[in-house]
Amino acid sequence: MTALRTWLTADTPTSRNHARAIQAYLSWRALASNPLTVMGLLIVVLLVVVAALAPMLAPRSPIAQDLTQRFIEPGWQHWFGTDEFGRDILSRVIYGARVTLYIVVLVAVTAAPVGLLVGTVAGYFGGWADVVLMRLTDVFLAFPRLILALAFVAALGPGIENAVLAIALTAWPPYARIARAETLTVRSSDFIAAVRLQGASGLRIILGHVVPLCSSSLIVRVTLDMAGVILTAAGLGFLGLGAQPPLAEWGAMVSTGRRYLLDFWWVATIPGLAIFTVSLGFNLLGDGLRDVLDPKSS
Amino acid sequence: MSLPLLSVEGLHVRFHTPKGVVEAVRGISFEVGREKLGIVGESGSGKTMAGRSVLRLIRPPGEVRAKRIVFDGTDLQALDEVAMREVRGRRIAMVMQDPKFSLNPVMTVGDQIAEAYLVHHKVVAAQARERTLEMLAAVKIRDPERVYGLYPHEVSGGMGQRVMIAMMLIPDPDLLIADEPTSALDVTVQMQVLAILDDLVTQRGMGLMFISHDLNLVASFCDRVVIMYAGRIVETCRAAELQSARHPYTRGLLASLPRIDRPVGELSVLSRDPAWRDGAVVVDGEMVG
Amino acid sequence: MTGSTAKTTGGFGLPSRHVWAVAKVVGTVLMTFLGLLLVTFLIGRVVPIDPVLSVVGERASQETYEQVRREMGLHLPLWEQFFRYVLQVLRGELGKSVLTAHTVVDDIIRVFPATLELATMATFLGVVIGVPMGVVAAVNQGRWPDQLVRLLGLFGYSMPVFWLGLMGLLLFYGILGIAAAPGRLSFHNLDVVESWSGVILLDAALQGEWEVFFDALHHLILPAAVLGYFSLAYISRMTRSFMLEQLRQEYVTTARVKGLSEARVIWRHALGNVMVPLITVIALSYANLLEGSVLTETVFAWPGLGLYLTNSLLAADMNAVLGATLVVGMIFIGINLLSDLLYRLFDPRAR
Numbered sequence: 001m002t003a004l005r006t007w008l009t010a011d012t013p014t015s016r017n018h019a020r021a022i023q024a025y026l027s028w029r030a031l032a033s034n035p036l037t038v039m040g041l042l043i044v045v046l047l048v049v050v051a052a053l054a055p056m057l058a059p060r061s062p063i064a065q066d067l068t069q070r071f072i073e074p075g076w077q078h079w080f081g082t083d084e085f086g087r088d089i090l091s092r093v094i095y096g097a098r099v100t101l102y103i104v105v106l107v108a109v110t111a112a113p114v115g116l117l118v119g120t121v122a123g124y125f126g127g128w129a130d131v132v133l134m135r136l137t138d139v140f141l142a143f144p145r146l147i148l149a150l151a152f153v154a155a156l157g158p159g160i161e162n163a164v165l166a167i168a169l170t171a172w173p174p175y176a177r178i179a180r181a182e183t184l185t186v187r188s189s190d191f192i193a194a195v196r197l198q199g200a201s202g203l204r205i206i207l208g209h210v211v212p213l214c215s216s217s218l219i220v221r222v223t224l225d226m227a228g229v230i231l232t233a234a235g236l237g238f239l240g241l242g243a244q245p246p247l248a249e250w251g252a253m254v255s256t257g258r259r260y261l262l263d264f265w266w267v268a269t270i271p272g273l274a275i276f277t278v279s280l281g282f283n284l285l286g287d288g289l290r291d292v293l294d295p296k297s298s
Numbered sequence: 299m300s301l302p303l304l305s306v307e308g309l310h311v312r313f314h315t316p317k318g319v320v321e322a323v324r325g326i327s328f329e330v331g332r333e334k335l336g337i338v339g340e341s342g343s344g345k346t347m348a349g350r351s352v353l354r355l356i357r358p359p360g361e362v363r364a365k366r367i368v369f370d371g372t373d374l375q376a377l378d379e380v381a382m383r384e385v386r387g388r389r390i391a392m393v394m395q396d397p398k399f400s401l402n403p404v405m406t407v408g409d410q411i412a413e414a415y416l417v418h419h420k421v422v423a424a425q426a427r428e429r430t431l432e433m434l435a436a437v438k439i440r441d442p443e444r445v446y447g448l449y450p451h452e453v454s455g456g457m458g459q460r461v462m463i464a465m466m467l468i469p470d471p472d473l474l475i476a477d478e479p480t481s482a483l484d485v486t487v488q489m490q491v492l493a494i495l496d497d498l499v500t501q502r503g504m505g506l507m508f509i510s511h512d513l514n515l516v517a518s519f520c521d522r523v524v525i526m527y528a529g530r531i532v533e534t535c536r537a538a539e540l541q542s543a544r545h546p547y548t549r550g551l552l553a554s555l556p557r558i559d560r561p562v563g564e565l566s567v568l569s570r571d572p573a574w575r576d577g578a579v580v581v582d583g584e585m586v587g
Numbered sequence: 588m589t590g591s592t593a594k595t596t597g598g599f600g601l602p603s604r605h606v607w608a609v610a611k612v613v614g615t616v617l618m619t620f621l622g623l624l625l626v627t628f629l630i631g632r633v634v635p636i637d638p639v640l641s642v643v644g645e646r647a648s649q650e651t652y653e654q655v656r657r658e659m660g661l662h663l664p665l666w667e668q669f670f671r672y673v674l675q676v677l678r679g680e681l682g683k684s685v686l687t688a689h690t691v692v693d694d695i696i697r698v699f700p701a702t703l704e705l706a707t708m709a710t711f712l713g714v715v716i717g718v719p720m721g722v723v724a725a726v727n728q729g730r731w732p733d734q735l736v737r738l739l740g741l742f743g744y745s746m747p748v749f750w751l752g753l754m755g756l757l758l759f760y761g762i763l764g765i766a767a768a769p770g771r772l773s774f775h776n777l778d779v780v781e782s783w784s785g786v787i788l789l790d791a792a793l794q795g796e797w798e799v800f801f802d803a804l805h806h807l808i809l810p811a812a813v814l815g816y817f818s819l820a821y822i823s824r825m826t827r828s829f830m831l832e833q834l835r836q837e838y839v840t841t842a843r844v845k846g847l848s849e850a851r852v853i854w855r856h857a858l859g860n861v862m863v864p865l866i867t868v869i870a871l872s873y874a875n876l877l878e879g880s881v882l883t884e885t886v887f888a889w890p891g892l893g894l895y896l897t898n899s900l901l902a903a904d905m906n907a908v909l910g911a912t913l914v915v916g917m918i919f920i921g922i923n924l925l926s927d928l929l930y931r932l933f934d935p936r937a938r
Contacts, residue, residue, distance in 0.1 A: 138615075139622030142923075143916050144878035147896070148626075151912045154900045155630045231747050235882050238749045239897055254750055258886070261753055262761040269757070272750030280745035287741070355840060379849075387846030394844075399837035404859050404935060414845040449935040465845070 030292045037288025043281025051097040058091035063246040071264045081266040084256065089266065092248035093274050099249045100278060103164055103233045104226050110168040112222050115175025116214060120206050122176070123183025134180065140173040146232055153241045160243040163236045167229055178221055182214040216293045224286035227279040234275045250275045302329035303473055303505040304352065304390075308365035311347045311356060311529075322347045322360075324529035330473065334499065334506045336516030336537065338551075339526035345509045348526070349475045352507075353390055354382055370472065388418040391466035392475040393495075396482035397458025401450035407458075408434075408446030411465040418469040433464040437494050456487030460494060467498055473505040481511070492519060513540075513551055525551075533580040545580045546571065612927065616920060621673070623916045627909045628672050632665070634905055681913070682906035686899055691910035694895060699914075700785025701771060702884070702891030706876040708811035713818030714869055718858075720819070721826025726853060728831060736823055743820020748879045752813045752886035759809055767806040769888035776802045810887040814879050818872040825868045826861060833857040863934045870926030874919050 009026075013019035031037050050057060069086035072078050080089035122133040140148070152166035186192060187210070195205055236242035237251025245252065250271040257268025311323035323344040328335070339345040351362040354374070367374040374385065394400040402410055411433060412426040419426070427446070434442035437460040450458060459479060466474060476495065480488040496519070499506045510516050516523055517540045525533040525548050533545040543549060550568040571577075578585050639656045647655075656662055660671055675681075681691035689697075724736035759766035767773070771787060776799045783790045788807070791800035833839065834857055842852045881893035888894070892911060899907035931937045 135618055135622060138619050139626060142619050142623055142919050143626070143912070144875060144919060146878045146881060147912055147915050150881070150896065150900055151627070151630050151908055154903065154905065154908045155634045227745055231745075234747050235749065238747070238882065239885065240901065251747070251749075254747070254753065258753055261757055265757055265761075268750070268753050272747060272753070275747045275750065276742075276745055279747075280741065283741050283745050353844060355843060383846045383848060385846075386844055392844045394837060394841060396837070400841045402838040402842070402856050402859070404863065404933075405856075413847070417846050451936050462841075465841075469846075 027292050031288055034288050034291070036284050037291075040281045040284025040286075040288060043277060044285055047097055047101060047278050047281065050094055051101040054094050054098055058088075058094040060088040060091045062087065062092045062095040062248045071260070071267070073264075074266050074270075080270045081264075083253070083267050084260065089253075089270055092253060093250070093271060095248040096250045096253065096271065096274065097278075099160065099243050099247060100230060100233070100275075103160070103167070104229055106164045107168045107171055107229050108222055108226065110164075111171035112175055112218060114168075115172035116179045116211060116218060118172065119176035119179025119181075120183045120210050120214060123180040124187055124202060124206050124210060130180075133176070137173040137176045140170065141177075143170070145170045145228070146235055149232055149236065150239070150241065153236060158241040158244060160247070160249075163233060163242045166236075167232050170232075171225060171229065174225070175218060175221060178217055179214045182217060183210050186210055186213050220286060220290045220293055223282060223289055227282040227286070230275060230279045230282065302331050304367075304369045304507075305329040306348075306352065306364060306367050308363075309348065309351060309367070310363040311344065311351050312361045312363070314359040314361065322529055323351070326526070326529075326531045328524055328531065328534070330505045330507055332472075332503050332505045333522065334508060334520040336520035336523045337507060337509045337526060338511065338513055338516050338523060340511060343526040344529040345526050346477055349392065349477050349507060349509050352475065353386055353392060355392075384418075387414060387466075387471065388469045389471050390473045390475065391469070391471040392477060393459070393462050393466050393479045395478040397450065397453075397455060397462050398482070400462060401458060403450050406447050406449055407453065407461045408448075411461065411468055414465045415468045429468060430464075433468045434461075436467075436498065437461070437464045438490075439464075454487075455483050456491060459483060459491050463491070463495060463498070467502075470502070471504065473507065474499060475507045475509065477509045478511070479508075480515075514555060528575045530575070531579060532574060535580070535582055539583065542583070543580070544583060544585065545574075547574050548580075612924065616924060619920055620917070623913065623920070624673055624676060625669065627913050627916075628669050630912075631905060631909050638905075676913070681910035684899065684904055684907040684910075686902045686904045686907060691907050694907065695892065695910060695914055697785070698890060698892050698895045700891075701787075701889060702877065702880050702893060704786045704788060704807065705811055705814060705883070705889060705891060706873060706880055708807055709814035709876050709879075710818055710869065710873045712811060712815030713822050713872060716815075717819040717822030718826050718865070721823040722830055722853060722858060722861075724823065724827040725830035725834060733827075736827065740820045740824040743817050746816075747882075748813065748817060749882040749886050751816065752810065752883055755809050755813050756886070766809040767802075769886070771803065771806055771889060772799065773802050773806075810883050810889055814876055814883050817879055818876060821872045821875070822865075822868060826865060829861040829864055830857060833860045836860075863930065866929045866933055867926045870922050870929070874922040877915055877918060 007018075008022055010018070010022060013022055031041075064087065066082075066086035069078075069082050070084055072082040072086075074081040074089075078088050078090065080093060082088055083092070118133050118137065122130040148170045149163075149166040152169055153162055156162040156165065192205060192209060195209060200208070233242055234249075234251030234254070237249045238255045240252065240255065242251055243249035253271035254268045254275075257264070257266075257271065261268050305327075306329070307327045309323055309326050310321065313320045313322060322342075326344075326348060328337075328348075337345045337348065347356065347360075350356055351364070352367060352369075352374070354362070356362050364375065369385065369390065372385075374382070377385065401407065405413075408427070408430055411430045412423070415421070415426045415429050416423070421429075431442040431446060434445055439445050439457065439460055445453065445457070445461075450461075453461065459482075463479075479495065480491055483491060492515075495506075498504075506520075508516060508520055517537050520537050523533075523535055523537050523540055524531050525543075525545065527547050533543055533548045535543055540548075541552070543552065547568075547570075550566070553566045554568050556562075556565055580586065639652060639659065639661065643651055643655050660668055663671070679692055681695075683689070684691050684694055687694055720736050720739075724733040727733050756766070756769070760768060780787065780791045780794055780796050780799050783793065787803040788800060791797070791803060834853075836857075839852060839857055842856045843849075847856075877892070880889075880891060881896055883889065884891045884893035885897050892915070896908065896911040896915075898904075899911065
């Protein structure tokens with residue numbers, strides 16, 4: 001253990017991988033030293049574990065109805081109570097983690113690369129490419145996100161895939177902005193000039209050198225944005241435009257609970273707490289990541 | 299020398315950083331009367347901290363300790379924050395290095411000067427304005443009426459520093475600390491500003507602590523000189539006798555300055571001796587400790 | 588001659604630098620506006636519902652169908668359709684709402700004041716509480732008031748607005764019984780006040796109907812507080828970071844040297860400088876509240892633009908959806924422009 005620690009905190013790395021390992025270890029130590037960040041990380045890990053093991057963790061089926069068991073208060077039988085169809089809310093919340101994770105991951109893997117590509121291309125090539133791409137970005141930024149997503153879903157029709165598509169379509173512009181700004185600072189540096197002199201093509205420079213340098217600030221931004229994505233998705237679900245029944249989606253669950261709010265408080269309260277917790281987890285983690293990876297922006 | 303206005307004994311300034319304690323000032327003692335005292339040292343020698351700790355402007359993580367800081371018979375360390383505010387501005391004022399940063403960018407310069415007067419005098423705004431215009435004229439600003447309404451970014455560096463002097467002298471303090479007041483200015487206006495400062499300080503019979511890195515300037519402008527190195531005072535002497543200074547650091551500094559009356563082929567470069575950090579010091583030509 | 592440089596003058600006797608800046612801003616706004624129209628236009632085209640069918644009905648003959656299609660201009664190439672759409676919008680025509688049978692423009696004029704009232708009150712709360720919170724956090728950096736403000740901010744960033752609204756209703760209306768029921772007015776106060784501006788607080792005050800005024804305020808306060816919390820989270824966080832930066836500046840030391848009280852140093856000198864960038868933040872948060880208002884209005888049955896938009900959405904009333912979206916986008920642009928102008932007004936360096 002101590003030998004490994006000495007190796008990981010060495011002042012002079014012996015190889016490139018050694019240097020990377022030291023860097024990773026130091027970043028990890030900085031992250032782990034902030035209890036709020038650790039809490040955020042735990043929440044996100046919990047979300048992934050719960051989503052992966054949902055069938056094993058859920059005590060009951062999330063969709064099986066039992067009209068004799070309607071609106072049972074939270075207690076030993078049903079920890080989180082039951083809803084208007086007698087479904088176990090705990091099981092629905094557990095399965096709902098899958099829907100949330102599905103949306104978050106899909107948005108992240110579609111919107112981030114698109115934004116990264118648009119931003120780096122605009123920043124690296126400049127000129128007309130820059131003007132056109134950035135105007136386009138501005139147009140998307142001119143709409144409040146939820147409202148644009150609503151309009152898209154209205155046009156495409158409700159459903160979880162369309163919700164993901166709509167959110168992704170509204171999520172990429174800030175990434176493009178960040179990637180462009182980073183590219184502009186990297187572009188004029190000497191090592192890029194050196195690579196260019198060696199005859200590397202624009203695409204090669206962007207993919208091999210510019211993109212890796214932009215990614216750390218982008219990771220921070222994406223993590224922080226995931227909280228917003230969860231809230232937007234839940235908002236769409238609340239309006240009945242996200243995942244469709246009987247799929248357990250937290251926003252839609254709050255929406256049904258709204259009808260019984262004053263008589264059966266738990267039906268709306270508990271799924272909302274789940275949304276809040278997961279979103280808070282991403283925010284805490286993102287905040288901590290920003291302090292470590294991108295200290296100048298905090 | 300008359301009764302000292304300010305006397306400081308055993309002043310320490312420490313900064314608590316994540317990497318440990320940094321000691322910026324390590325036990326210095328000095329006195330200022332109604333005279334011009336120059337404090338000379340390179341960057342990081344602690345001269346700025348020495349000036350600021352008198353006004354209690356060092357904020358956490360910085361920490362000030364002193365055996366005594368007595369100003370005009372009052373122990374400044376014993377004053378609470380409210381009483382200290384009466385000293386700041388009213389009794390001891392300070393002119394800082396760069397008017398670009400030391401003036402509030404969103405207030406007109408006139409309002410900033412008038413504010414300094416209003417804090418310490420119970421007068422109506424119109425009277426404060428009157429005094430401000432007089433003070434602007436006293437620092438040789440033509441057309442004070444117009445300058446009153448200008449914002450800091452609309453005035454030049456030299457004028458900004460004159461505004462700063464006006465602001466600091468308007469409550470009529472007894473001691474002025476001037477921290478590199480001309481270093482950020484163009485060479486051509488440096489002398490103008492110094493002359494104004496000199497005139498006003500002499501007229502009012504104030505004390506002046508003139509902090510600078512410029513040995514020649516201090517020697518020609520001040521009555522007495524204090525040389526600081528690595529947080530300590532290594533030599534104290536009368537400005538007129540600076541050429542016969544005895545501490546090797548002072549001698550080194552003098553030798554590294556070009557002189558028009560005694561040209562040399564190659565200027566000597568100051569080589570620092572680690573022993574100076576804690577070695578003997580010189581007071582008025584006498585080796586001590 | 589002082590530090591102010593000589594200015595060459597352009598047309599209208601204005602300095603040419605400013606003419607350029609204004610031209611640039613106007614150009615950007617026009618481009619963005621055109622893009623906005625393009626986006627709403629394209630969204631309108633991808634709708635799986637056939638717009639002709641919704642007019643003529645399923646059983647119309649092929650001839651009628653063709654005729655209506657031509658009348659609607661749908662046989663034209665896309666760019667020409669877009670050109671017509673732009674002209675329409677410029678004439679102030681956004682089509683008719685299927686749901687309300689009014690023109691979309693009339694509908695929006697009717698519902699917008701309710702949203703304006705809600706968003707303004709929310710921003711007011713956000714500024715009045717959020718700015719002092721941010722200042723206190725910055726002054727006590729790293730100590731408990733700072734942590735508290737940070738935590739409150741993080742909660743604001745993480746909470747679904749519709750859920751917070753429901754929890755507010757549950758607690759203050761359902762359990763404590765101190766908040767008013769959803770809606771803008773109590774039943775017996777509806778239609779007491781004539782609608783002049785549409786902002787009930789204003790109309791009631793102008794007409795001296797104080798009972799209606801306080802009833803409206805009673806109904807407004809909970810939704811505005813819920814919405815205002817999100818603006819508070821954003822504003823306090825930004826205030827804190829701006830303030831930290833200003834407190835490091837040398838002019839703050841100058842203010843202390845002058846013998847000013849710490850309160851005056853912070854609230855007059857440092858905050859005076861923070862207000863400049865803060866204007867942009869406040870404007871942005873105001874614009875963002877339009878978004879939050881969609882969900883908040885749904886929860887509180889608040890008859891504003893947000894509720895109109897959701898009702899149209901659920902009825903697949905595309906004219907109304909696109910019209911409302913366009914209006915929100917335009918307000919967004921307008922607020923951004925306004926914040927830019929205010930910035931120039933407040934910062935002497937930008938004048």
